[in-house]
Amino acid sequence: MANTAALEGINGLRDIRRSPASHLAPALEAGSIEGTVVLKEGPFQTMAGVRVDPGSEAGSRIASVVGGLPARCGEVGGTERASVLWLGPSEFLMVAPEEAHDSLGGDLIGSLVAALGDAPGQVVDLSANRTTFELTGPRARAVLEKGCALDLHPRTFTAGTALNTEVGFIPVILLKSGEESYRLFPRASFADFLGRWLLDAMREFASPEVP
Amino acid sequence: MLLISCPNCGSRDETEFHYGGQAHVPYPEVPSELNDREWSEYLFYRDNTKGTFAERWLHSTGCRQWFNMLRDTVTYDIQAIYPMGSARPDSAGAPTPDSGTASLAPDSTTTGTAAPDVTGTSISPATAPEGATK
Numbered sequence: 001m002a003n004t005a006a007l008e009g010i011n012g013l014r015d016i017r018r019s020p021a022s023h024l025a026p027a028l029e030a031g032s033i034e035g036t037v038v039l040k041e042g043p044f045q046t047m048a049g050v051r052v053d054p055g056s057e058a059g060s061r062i063a064s065v066v067g068g069l070p071a072r073c074g075e076v077g078g079t080e081r082a083s084v085l086w087l088g089p090s091e092f093l094m095v096a097p098e099e100a101h102d103s104l105g106g107d108l109i110g111s112l113v114a115a116l117g118d119a120p121g122q123v124v125d126l127s128a129n130r131t132t133f134e135l136t137g138p139r140a141r142a143v144l145e146k147g148c149a150l151d152l153h154p155r156t157f158t159a160g161t162a163l164n165t166e167v168g169f170i171p172v173i174l175l176k177s178g179e180e181s182y183r184l185f186p187r188a189s190f191a192d193f194l195g196r197w198l199l200d201a202m203r204e205f206a207s208p209e210v211p
Numbered sequence: 212m213l214l215i216s217c218p219n220c221g222s223r224d225e226t227e228f229h230y231g232g233q234a235h236v237p238y239p240e241v242p243s244e245l246n247d248r249e250w251s252e253y254l255f256y257r258d259n260t261k262g263t264f265a266e267r268w269l270h271s272t273g274c275r276q277w278f279n280m281l282r283d284t285v286t287y288d289i290q291a292i293y294p295m296g297s298a299r300p301d302s303a304g305a306p307t308p309d310s311g312t313a314s315l316a317p318d319s320t321t322t323g324t325a326a327p328d329v330t331g332t333s334i335s336p337a338t339a340p341e342g343a344t345k
Contacts, residue, residue, distance in 0.1 A: 073220045073274065088274040089219060149224035163220075164273050166227055171272040 019044060020131040020191035024199075031199040033206050037139040039198050041191075042132030042183065046082075046101040048094040048109050049124045050116075058119030065115045066094055074161045076175070082108055085162045085173060093126070093173065095185075101127060130173070131191045135198065136181040143201045144174070144182060154179065168197040216292055219274040231267030233257045234279045235299060260284055265299045 021028075021041045032038040052059045054069045063069045067079035070086040078084035082096035100106035112123045135143065141152050147168035151157060162175040170193060173185040186194045213225035239245055239253055258264070264284050269277050281291040281300065291300050 088276060091275065149226070165223070166272050169226075 020188040021133070021195045024192065024195045027199060028195065031202055031206075033137070033139075033202070035137065036205045037135065037137035037143055037202050039133060039135050039195075039202060041195070042134045044098045045127065045132060046094075046096045046098055046106065046108055047126045047130060048096075048112055049087075049126045049129075050092045050094060050112060050121070051090055052092075052116060052119065052121035053090050056119065058116050058121060061115040061117070062112060065111050074163055076160055076162050085175065087164055087173075090121075093185075098127075101125075128188065130185040130187055133184040133186070133191075133194065133198065134177075134181065135184065136178075138180055139202075139205045140180055140182055143198060143205075146201045147197065148174065150174075168194055168201075170194060213287060213289070215268065215270075215280070215289065217270045217273055217276075218278050218292060218294065219276055220270060223270065223273055227270060227272045229269040229271045231269055231277065234265040234267045263290060267295070 019041055025041065028039050028041065032040070050062060052062055054060075054063070054071070059069065063077075066077070066082050066084050068077040069084055069092055070077040073086055075086050076083050077086075078094070082094045082100060085093040085095060087093055094108065094112070096106070096108050098104065100108040102108070102110045109123065109125050116123050144167060145152055148165060150163060150165055157163075157176055159176050159178050162173060164171070164173050166172065167174060167184060167186075170186060170190045172190075172194065175183040175185070177183050184194065184198075214222050215225055215228055216222050217228075236253070236257070239249075242250065242253075245253065261284055263281055265279060265281055267277055268280050269275070277295050279293050279295060279297070279299075280289060281293075282289050293300055
């Protein structure tokens with residue numbers, strides 16, 4: 001948990017923590033093909049799961065903390081402080097840089113909890129729930145299409161869109177961060193599987209294309 | 212592979228969904244007054260319709276919301292998708308009298324108040340197992 005960061009002065013837990021796919025780092029580096037498709041694990045992030053009725057008063061209070069809640073599937077709201085991913089009609093995932101966590105001097109989770117108040121809903125610190133894979137390159141879409149049934153063509157899946165779906169048979173939040181870059185948020189226990197699955201899907205692009 | 216149109220997320224692959232069994236099975240108003248047979252029928256006995264069937268589905272790896280669906284169990288044709296809690300819509304494509312592959316047995320969708328008789332063809336009085344129909 002990112003909460004352990006507060007214990008840094010005590011026994012350095014923050015220095016010894018490892019991300020869920022850290023053991024794959026050499027394999028990710030070896031499997032990436034510069035200029036074609038590159039896979040790496042992203043840095044730790046602060047994430048908060050929020051369940052609130054967006055039409056309620058508490059919903060608008062939370063929207064004002066993060067700069068707007070997305071209204072429908074695929075939309076990403078928020079500001080530079082935190083992106084807000086739509087997970088369901090009343091369920092959202094806030095994703096922010098690590099420093100936004102309360103134990104590191106930020107105030108994201110605390111301000112969300114305060115904004116929710118006593119209203120029905122929940123704010124849960126999910127910073128350790130998911131890890132981030134960053135898949136970039138001209139062939140990134142071809143890699144994803146091997147295991148994702150969504151239409152990933154840019155005409156429907158535009159940059160700045162996030163969808164809750166399945167990639168390689170496991171549930172993943174798929175965020176398109178740029179024209180040729182994707183972020184995948186698998187749950188921590190799936191990180192090893194998804195990392196190896198993506199490496200396998202990328203392997204063919206290391207060989208010269210057969211005409 | 213079915214392509215299911217989630218009311219929140221749009222068309223998604225069947226693998227993202229979970230089946231929730233027959234829809235419109237109301238919880239008994241006073242469960243304590245049911246005898247063992249009625250209780251077990253409520254718990255375990257469901258229609259096994261050949262034809263249009265109202266069922267519940269969960270978009271489990273998407274928006275995690277439940278919804279109802281009218282589906283033809285023979286052709287897998289999805290005829291309607293409607294929210295939880297609303298009555299079963301009149302099946303727009305009420306099955307025409309069966310010709311050929313479909314069953315000749317009467318439709319057994321008779322539990323629940325909101326289930327209209329969609330076939331209207333009752334040719335062979337198939338004897339349903341006791342308890343399967345109310």
